[in-house]
Amino acid sequence: MADRERNIAYLPVAQGQAALHFSARLGSQEPPLPGQLGLKLQAVRLEDEGATAPPVSQEFQLNPTGANVIMISIDTLRADRLGCYGHEKPTTPYLDELAGDSVLFEQCMAQSPWTKPSMASLLTSQLPYSHGVLDFADVLPESAVTLADLLNEAGYETMAVWTNGLLGQEFGIPQGFRKTLLLGNHLTADAVFKRANLLLSRRDPQRPFFLHVHLLDPHMPYNPPSSFRKKMYKAYGIDQSPWPEGLDLKTHQQLQQRVQSAFLKDEKPSLTGSEEASLKALYDGEIAFTDKCVGDFVQRLKKYGLYENSFIVVVSDHGEELLEHRGLGHLQTLHPELIRVPLLIKYPGNKNGGQRVASPVQHIDILPTLVDHLGLPLAPTLEGQPIDLKSPSQRPIFFSVQAGPDAIEAGQQDHSYLEYAQGLRVGDWVTTRRLAGTVARQPLALYNLAQDPEQENNLFFQEPVRALHLQARLKKHFDPLLKQTSREKLKIDRSGLEKNLRTLQYL
Numbered sequence: 001m002a003d004r005e006r007n008i009a010y011l012p013v014a015q016g017q018a019a020l021h022f023s024a025r026l027g028s029q030e031p032p033l034p035g036q037l038g039l040k041l042q043a044v045r046l047e048d049e050g051a052t053a054p055p056v057s058q059e060f061q062l063n064p065t066g067a068n069v070i071m072i073s074i075d076t077l078r079a080d081r082l083g084c085y086g087h088e089k090p091t092t093p094y095l096d097e098l099a100g101d102s103v104l105f106e107q108c109m110a111q112s113p114w115t116k117p118s119m120a121s122l123l124t125s126q127l128p129y130s131h132g133v134l135d136f137a138d139v140l141p142e143s144a145v146t147l148a149d150l151l152n153e154a155g156y157e158t159m160a161v162w163t164n165g166l167l168g169q170e171f172g173i174p175q176g177f178r179k180t181l182l183l184g185n186h187l188t189a190d191a192v193f194k195r196a197n198l199l200l201s202r203r204d205p206q207r208p209f210f211l212h213v214h215l216l217d218p219h220m221p222y223n224p225p226s227s228f229r230k231k232m233y234k235a236y237g238i239d240q241s242p243w244p245e246g247l248d249l250k251t252h253q254q255l256q257q258r259v260q261s262a263f264l265k266d267e268k269p270s271l272t273g274s275e276e277a278s279l280k281a282l283y284d285g286e287i288a289f290t291d292k293c294v295g296d297f298v299q300r301l302k303k304y305g306l307y308e309n310s311f312i313v314v315v316s317d318h319g320e321e322l323l324e325h326r327g328l329g330h331l332q333t334l335h336p337e338l339i340r341v342p343l344l345i346k347y348p349g350n351k352n353g354g355q356r357v358a359s360p361v362q363h364i365d366i367l368p369t370l371v372d373h374l375g376l377p378l379a380p381t382l383e384g385q386p387i388d389l390k391s392p393s394q395r396p397i398f399f400s401v402q403a404g405p406d407a408i409e410a411g412q413q414d415h416s417y418l419e420y421a422q423g424l425r426v427g428d429w430v431t432t433r434r435l436a437g438t439v440a441r442q443p444l445a446l447y448n449l450a451q452d453p454e455q456e457n458n459l460f461f462q463e464p465v466r467a468l469h470l471q472a473r474l475k476k477h478f479d480p481l482l483k484q485t486s487r488e489k490l491k492i493d494r495s496g497l498e499k500n501l502r503t504l505q506y507l
């Protein structure tokens, strides 16, 4: 591949300001295409409040040459909170409608229970120990081949509009996109989509595009707009919540500290029933708000003829624990509330719309599935496989977490986020092992998801033969990787990392 030249323009993320990064590959092996950003850099000025999408004109036209790819990743969205995944609260009417035109994957497994390794896996189709993004300061190396890289090669216009400071340019994760808007963590889904619409309106109508939107709303603190908060309090039958105005950052932090402190003492969480119900209602309120924004965006795509001929992928990077295993938040375990994520793929022409796939698939399969359908070659670096809807793969699925030391170095005090564990799923069986981390968790586990989908009953000692067999497979896969993985660390501006971690409540 041609060398990449980066950082043509970069404004650092700051409160109240959108960061704008244009990257372009200007190597000699790749002649610039007409309309390529590298040739006509233009300043896109975005105001923090009320950046209005310009009037849409003939620029929005169905591209006859290739299917567009639109990926919407929603941070911290667990699968079982969507109506189309069986949730009984009215969280996702718009995503449920989109699911009618999509293939719904009931068992999509994230490669890791937190943002950085998961997003790197999603975008490279590599497992965390292959791409090397394991902890907070790890950087995705420039040699990584991302979905944006592959689609650039195929002539796509590639655009990203992301919130989440852990996905910043300094961590290498948005690499490959020719246009990248990295927004402050405070921006909500409506504001993010405004910017996505702006990019769409300024795209080159002669080329297919890849647009990736990353939303952060369900991430803590849970503070949905009042109408969504009230709707969910009502749905949960809550007349008097301890947080009538939602959770602010400080209150949410205190709540999490209470839960963590109880956990570390091996006690039950000390939340009242009202607190627990309100917490779940507020989380659902964030999802309902996000769902409405996705619905508005999809409506706009339909209006301007960009729906029919596009892939639309809706996925999450990981889930969220709401006290199922006595924790709150994410990163801390490999249980289903964190590892099982929603995945909808709307194919061009709405092919196979409404189909549900029960076999397990994984984050790393998404990229090969898209690339394969577009008729592009599968890069040798890909570790996932195209999903065959007629004959789903029964491959083992590996997932892991090895995070914490960077956060501790940046100032985290209580070590609650130190977690070092690996998991393997084969069919309905899951085994995990923990090499380090919070003392109160079990070091070895075996679960049967068919009988125990929430992973409440550890069968390790009831089924020792199966457990040891699966542990041997897990060990055979992971042990060589633990020694070989090369990791590129950010030459850390600790204050920047600390600021990001603080905003996202990791400190």
Ligand SMILES: [Zn+2]
Residues within 6 Å of the ligand: 075, 076, 114, 115, 116, 317, 318
């Ligand atoms: Zn995340």
